[in-house]
Amino acid sequence: MHGSSSVPQEWLDIIREFGGEMKETYGVPVEEIQEGIKHGVRKINIDTDIRLAMTGAIRRHLAKNKSEFDPRKFLKDATAAARDICKARFEAFGCAGQAGKIKPIMLDNMATRYAKGELRAVIK
Amino acid sequence: MALVSLRQLLDHAAENGYGLPAFNVNNLEQIQAIMQAADECNSPVIMQGSAGARKYAGEAFLRHLIAAAVEAYPHIPIVMHQDHGASPSVCINAIRSGFSSVMMDGSLEADAKTPSSYEYNVEVTAKVVEMSHAVGVSVEGELGCLGSLESGMGEAEDGHGAEGKLSHDQLLTDPEQAADSWMRWPLPSAPRTVLINSRASPPATYSPSSASSRYTSASPIPIW
Numbered sequence: 001m002h003g004s005s006s007v008p009q010e011w012l013d014i015i016r017e018f019g020g021e022m023k024e025t026y027g028v029p030v031e032e033i034q035e036g037i038k039h040g041v042r043k044i045n046i047d048t049d050i051r052l053a054m055t056g057a058i059r060r061h062l063a064k065n066k067s068e069f070d071p072r073k074f075l076k077d078a079t080a081a082a083r084d085i086c087k088a089r090f091e092a093f094g095c096a097g098q099a100g101k102i103k104p105i106m107l108d109n110m111a112t113r114y115a116k117g118e119l120r121a122v123i124k
Numbered sequence: 125m126a127l128v129s130l131r132q133l134l135d136h137a138a139e140n141g142y143g144l145p146a147f148n149v150n151n152l153e154q155i156q157a158i159m160q161a162a163d164e165c166n167s168p169v170i171m172q173g174s175a176g177a178r179k180y181a182g183e184a185f186l187r188h189l190i191a192a193a194v195e196a197y198p199h200i201p202i203v204m205h206q207d208h209g210a211s212p213s214v215c216i217n218a219i220r221s222g223f224s225s226v227m228m229d230g231s232l233e234a235d236a237k238t239p240s241s242y243e244y245n246v247e248v249t250a251k252v253v254e255m256s257h258a259v260g261v262s263v264e265g266e267l268g269c270l271g272s273l274e275s276g277m278g279e280a281e282d283g284h285g286a287e288g289k290l291s292h293d294q295l296l297t298d299p300e301q302a303a304d305s306w307m308r309w310p311l312p313s314a315p316r317t318v319l320i321n322s323r324a325s326p327p328a329t330y331s332p333s334s335a336s337s338r339y340t341s342a343s344p345i346p347i348w
Contacts, residue, residue: 036143037143042137042138043134043146043170044145045207046148047148050154078153079153079160083156083157083158085161086157086161087161090165093142094141095137095142095145096165096167097167098166099162099166099167099199100166101136102168105129106126107127107224107259107260107261109260110129110131110260111257113260114257115258
């Protein structure tokens with residue numbers, strides 16, 4: 001799915017509260033994405049949510065710490081905000097807990113499998 | 125743990141009934157945030173770089189930031205995917221940079237602005253599939269242009285998007301073309317993934333009232 005940010009309204013509110021200007025905008029609710037996953041959606045593109053969280057966290061930090069000039073301080077907040085969004089999506093989409101179950105296949109081996117036709121389509 | 129192909133993760137996701145977020149990355153902090161989250165909940169990761177990301181950070185910086193993520197989190201399978209490649213040359217450069225998956229978006233011509241013909245799309249995508257699979261890299265294609273079904277306007281997604289007004293025919297994926305392209309590309313994957321937009325029936329997840337106005341009419345097609 002392209003452009004599948006959920007556009008959390010709480011981050012829009014924080015951006016607005018600390019001086020940002022955000023027009024009314026909505027994303028795809030997480031519950032609708034979960035419905036899509038049930039019907040076979042596997043890759044869900046997300047960009048805007050991380051942008052919003054980082055911008056909100058930076059605006060809030062700088063507004064509350066007016067003498068701050070060390071970028072590490074506000075970037076730390078931005079990273080934490082983005083991390084929380086990512087974790088929520090990993091958990092909502094069901095991929096949390098799956099990393100350890102995957103045995104990596106080297107790309108060289110994938111190339112061999114493609115060449116042998118092992119990965120060809122089975123159109124039903 | 126080396127980078128893995130998107131195909132491997134998608135097969136695992138399909139077999140086990142889950143979805144994977146593909147987060148766009150541009151800088152150190154975004155990559156650290158994604159990896160910290162994945163580490164905390166033991167999730168595989170898809171990161172993707174757009175034309176805008178390559179312009180902002182530069183190919184070398186993106187490459188080494190991803191390499192750092194792979195080194196720092198050896199237990200997490202990571203896909204580095206190129207988002208909306210505008211031409212085969214963009215894709216081959218991404219592969220040279222170490223990306224494990226590429227998207228050939230042939231819905232637009234190489235200028236990333238002009239809607240292309242279906243024949244052009246099939247031709248350039250087949251070319252990318254051939255060279256990518258030769259090195260084990262998976263490929264995502266695109267049938268139909270990104271844009272708004274409500275306004276008909278093409279919409280740029282981080283450096284890639286049609287200019288001007290588009291018809292619904294241009295914005296939506298034609299199921300017949302989807303089937304035809306599957307026969308003509310050396311495609312590996314069973315059609316387990318639903319088309320997001322289809323003339324035959326509205327997608328299960330599409331909701332005009334709630335969908336972002338930026339992205340109501342995306343038309344990705346899985347090739348892998």
